[in-house]
Amino acid sequence: MGINFTNFLSSQSKNTKMMDFQDLDHLDGLSISVLSANLYKTNRDDLSMFYFRNGANHASIYTQSKIVSENIKWNLNQNTKKVICLIVNTRNANAFTGTHGYESLKKLSDLISKGLTEKQKQDEEFPRKINPKEILFGCTGTIGEVFPFEKISHQIPNLISRIRYTQNKFIWMKAALGIMTTDTKPKIAMEECKIGSEKIKIYGIAKGSGMIQPDMATTLAYIFTDASLSNDILSKLLKKNILNTFNAISCDGDTSTNDMVSIFATNSINNSKIKSINDNKIKNFDRALNNVLLNLAKRVVADGEGASKFISINVSKCKNEIEAKKIAFSIGNSPLVKTAIAGEDPNWGRIIMAIGKAGPKINLKKLSIKFGNLKIVQDGKLYQNYNEVLAAKYMKSENIEISVEVFTGKKDFTAYTMDLTKKYIDINADYRS
Amino acid sequence: MGINFTNFLSSQSKNTKMMDFQDLDHLDGLSISVLSANLYKTNRDDLSMFYFRNGANHASIYTQSKIVSENIKWNLNQNTKKVICLIVNTRNANAFTGTHGYESLKKLSDLISKGLTEKQKQDEEFPRKINPKEILFGCTGTIGEVFPFEKISHQIPNLISRIRYTQNKFIWMKAALGIMTTDTKPKIAMEECKIGSEKIKIYGIAKGSGMIQPDMATTLAYIFTDASLSNDILSKLLKKNILNTFNAISCDGDTSTNDMVSIFATNSINNSKIKSINDNKIKNFDRALNNVLLNLAKRVVADGEGASKFISINVSKCKNEIEAKKIAFSIGNSPLVKTAIAGEDPNWGRIIMAIGKAGPKINLKKLSIKFGNLKIVQDGKLYQNYNEVLAAKYMKSENIEISVEVFTGKKDFTAYTMDLTKKYIDINADYRS
Numbered sequence: 065m066g067i068n069f070t071n072f073l074s075s076q077s078k079n080t081k082m083m084d085f086q087d088l089d090h091l092d093g094l095s096i097s098v099l100s101a102n103l104y105k106t107n108r109d110d111l112s113m114f115y116f117r118n119g120a121n122h123a124s125i126y127t128q129s130k131i132v133s134e135n136i137k138w139n140l141n142q143n144t145k146k147v148i149c150l151i152v153n154t155r156n157a158n159a160f161t162g163t164h165g166y167e168s169l170k171k172l173s174d175l176i177s178k179g180l181t182e183k184q185k186q187d188e189e190f191p192r193k194i195n196p197k198e199i200l201f202g203c204t205g206t207i208g209e210v211f212p213f214e215k216i217s218h219q220i221p222n223l224i225s226r227i228r229y230t231q232n233k234f235i236w237m238k239a240a241l242g243i244m245t246t247d248t249k250p251k252i253a254m255e256e257c258k259i260g261s262e263k264i265k266i267y268g269i270a271k272g273s274g275m276i277q278p279d280m281a282t283t284l285a286y287i288f289t290d291a292s293l294s295n296d297i298l299s300k301l302l303k304k305n306i307l308n309t310f311n312a313i314s315c316d317g318d319t320s321t322n323d324m325v326s327i328f329a330t331n332s333i334n335n336s337k338i339k340s341i342n343d344n345k346i347k348n349f350d351r352a353l354n355n356v357l358l359n360l361a362k363r364v365v366a367d368g369e370g371a372s373k374f375i376s377i378n379v380s381k382c383k384n385e386i387e388a389k390k391i392a393f394s395i396g397n398s399p400l401v402k403t404a405i406a407g408e409d410p411n412w413g414r415i416i417m418a419i420g421k422a423g424p425k426i427n428l429k430k431l432s433i434k435f436g437n438l439k440i441v442q443d444g445k446l447y448q449n450y451n452e453v454l455a456a457k458y459m460k461s462e463n464i465e466i467s468v469e470v471f472t473g474k475k476d477f478t479a480y481t482m483d484l485t486k487k488y489i490d491i492n493a494d495y496r497s
Numbered sequence: 498m499g500i501n502f503t504n505f506l507s508s509q510s511k512n513t514k515m516m517d518f519q520d521l522d523h524l525d526g527l528s529i530s531v532l533s534a535n536l537y538k539t540n541r542d543d544l545s546m547f548y549f550r551n552g553a554n555h556a557s558i559y560t561q562s563k564i565v566s567e568n569i570k571w572n573l574n575q576n577t578k579k580v581i582c583l584i585v586n587t588r589n590a591n592a593f594t595g596t597h598g599y600e601s602l603k604k605l606s607d608l609i610s611k612g613l614t615e616k617q618k619q620d621e622e623f624p625r626k627i628n629p630k631e632i633l634f635g636c637t638g639t640i641g642e643v644f645p646f647e648k649i650s651h652q653i654p655n656l657i658s659r660i661r662y663t664q665n666k667f668i669w670m671k672a673a674l675g676i677m678t679t680d681t682k683p684k685i686a687m688e689e690c691k692i693g694s695e696k697i698k699i700y701g702i703a704k705g706s707g708m709i710q711p712d713m714a715t716t717l718a719y720i721f722t723d724a725s726l727s728n729d730i731l732s733k734l735l736k737k738n739i740l741n742t743f744n745a746i747s748c749d750g751d752t753s754t755n756d757m758v759s760i761f762a763t764n765s766i767n768n769s770k771i772k773s774i775n776d777n778k779i780k781n782f783d784r785a786l787n788n789v790l791l792n793l794a795k796r797v798v799a800d801g802e803g804a805s806k807f808i809s810i811n812v813s814k815c816k817n818e819i820e821a822k823k824i825a826f827s828i829g830n831s832p833l834v835k836t837a838i839a840g841e842d843p844n845w846g847r848i849i850m851a852i853g854k855a856g857p858k859i860n861l862k863k864l865s866i867k868f869g870n871l872k873i874v875q876d877g878k879l880y881q882n883y884n885e886v887l888a889a890k891y892m893k894s895e896n897i898e899i900s901v902e903v904f905t906g907k908k909d910f911t912a913y914t915m916d917l918t919k920k921y922i923d924i925n926a927d928y929r930s
Contacts, residue, residue, distance in 0.1 A: 207849055413641040
């Protein structure tokens with residue numbers, strides 16, 4: 065399985081290369097260290113450290129689940145102004161692991177803060193004493209298994225000793241691979257933009273695959289920038305830009321206990337101070353951040369478990385965005401629609417079904433549906449020149465676009481999802497074996 | 498694929514046989530006529546008539562979809578006190594078929610009413626002139642294809658000529674088979690009970706398979722009784738008893754444009770007049786009706802597309818029934834839970850995930866989860882004697898019971914669903930080919 069990504073990158077930045085993977089390089093103020101703590105027993109990388117030698121401003125959006133993992137509880141409890149590092153492990157979600165899971169993070173943060181305090185003494189002109197509260201954790205993997213504290217704590221010294229102050233594309237790729245679970249491809253995206261006259265980098269990695277659902281800070285995604293931006297501005301930008309990116313994707317309608325999207329600013333570039341997200345000087349950054357998030361979100365969907373097709377569902381002329389989103393996800397989460405697309409069957413009746421069951425009222429006399437540029441339904445009736453042969457040919461594409469016009473207003477929403485294949489069942493019927 | 502039904506039948510009536518199919522026989526006042534109008538081009542039965550020679554009182558619950566089929570529009574427009582017959586066709590849903598679809602039903606009802614008026618003249622001591630408004634339609638099959646008016650109208654005379662005044666188990670089986678689409682088994686259920694001193698029959702047939710979703714008058718289900726009951730009483734009994742039967746099942750979370758559950762009373766038995774559903778004399782009937790509906794609903798789930806396991810999800814000790822239902826269906830509709838069960842993996846972490854994403858608050862310190870009688874989670878922690886080997890063994894059963902205690906109140910709800918298998922994808926990826 066594998067969907068071509070080249071159609072995804074619609075960037076404002078000239079630096080974006082229209083290829084599968086962009087080359088991320090050095091981002092001032094960030095060091096990445098990745099290794100195998102043997103959590104998978106296959107020697108694959110599974111433990112990553114993102115170290116901000118001068119600290120980083122930050123903002124995160126977490127899962128909306130009523131049961132959250134221990135690392136999210138930890139992160140929410142710290143409420144620290146600056147973060148010194150983010151530690152991400154795979155294989156174990158540290159969810160439903162109780163006191164042991166939480167205490168493990170407490171002990172790890174002690175170990176890490178001591179190790180990094182030592183490192184600061186060796187490397188920095190003005191070393192800081194690191195507070196355990198400055199450490200955040202990302203965890204992903206199986207829920208309910210004992211958190212592998214011993215294996216991870218054992219590797220902390222190695223993780224710290226591998227810190228280098230210049231990053232290249234290989235370490236980014238290693239990190240993107242090191243946070244994967246059932247993903248088949250690493251997810252990397254970047255943009256460059258300007259704040260005022262200063263050049264700024266926005267780099268991101270993500271992992272996805274299962275339990276991808278709308279309305280949540282879905283999956284793990286980490287964005288890094290060298291810009292100087294306050295926690296407040298980062299938080300507002302992240303909330304604003306997640307709506308039509310990570311909150312617009314769905315793989316299977318399920319939600320993780322561990323979802324986490326974070327942005328970190330190393331403050332390495334001395335750009336003009338931004339006090340409001342309405343400031344004109346932040347407009348380019350705002351757009352570039354949206355591009356990075358959308359690029360990553362689309363990659364998560366395209367690599368959704370068992371995906372063979374990437375599906376965009378645009379619902380427009382709706383009373384409001386909430387209704388447009390409801391209809392878009394009613395289509396995007398329908399197993400009947402998703403299996404029809406997997407079977408390359410232009411079964412538009414199932415789109416009708418999904419629109420009908422969504423909830424919002426629609427103007428049935430005007431309703432229009434298109435597959436790509438092919439008119440299927442017009443003025444609430446099967447299009448008079450509807451051609452099943454052409455429609456069937458269109459369904460053979462790897463990128464399927466479904467456009468629905470509802471004619472109850474002026475708002476629109478685009479959702480992204482993938483098809484439902486036998487491979488999804490394969491992956492999930494024996495995920496743990 | 499096929500799930501054993503013998504565990505389903507928990508009946509108050511001694512007449513219920515603990516076997517795959519109960520033997521339905523004569524029900525006074527009802528005649529069934531079934532034939533092939535060649536809608537499938539395979540000569541299978543696809544057109545059924547349920548004829549009430551003296552008319553029948555009736556009540557129906559229809560789909561909640563915002564886009565409904567033309568036959569449901571027709572039925573809702575008639576608002577007739579008595580029904581003379583119900584015509585059910587498969588292969589074509591008569592949904593999104595526009596004016597032609599609706600006008601076809603109008604023409605069919607003219608034809609049928611004329612034919613039946615003739616038949617009344619021949620057969621009845623006091624013949625009635627049949628009004629086209631006394632005819633209801635059930636349609637199921639593909640959405641959006643031209644309604645096969647010619648093929649159906651051509652068979653109306655044959656349908657009427659085949660009417661016999663005594664029914665047996667073969668004609669019931671023929672009818673149950675004749676309304677099927679992708680179902681692999683006919684769905685038949687019966688109960689006998691008493692209203693006062695009079696013996697009453699309640700017979701039912703249903704079809705299901707795809708687009709089965711909670712909160713809807715799901716699928717096609719037709720219940721027939723020889724009791725004398727008013728439209729008002731029938732309507733109240735149906736609404737009450739659908740809540741924990743057809744509205745408690747889910748196959749894939751999708752909803753049809755055509756869902757229809759109806760009850761018809763031929764008034765053949767001169768039982769005591771029932772003026773309220775709180776009347777003690779209707780208690781037995783009430784319970785028997787619930788049994789018939791639950792029996793049919795469970796058969797629909799057990800024969801859900803690609804089902805290899807029947808799953809009951811009981812959520813109890815909840816603040817209210819709505820929250821219990823939300824949690825039950827969050828588990829029951831989760832593709833990750835359903836694929837794990839298909840893979841016989843006791844992946845209870847996914848149950849946790851589904852409880853967490855459901856929405857309602859839970860008492861995490863007391864939360865308990867059981868698979869059958871096996872304790873999995875107790876007091877919000879993995880049960881201390883949890884035995885993965887036993888749990889894995891349990892998952893090999895054909896009937897999986899998941900019990901969740903939420904500890905926020907006293908209400909409960911049981912949902913029924915099936916697992917998600919590769920066969921589901923097979924069936925739905927090329928439904929139309």
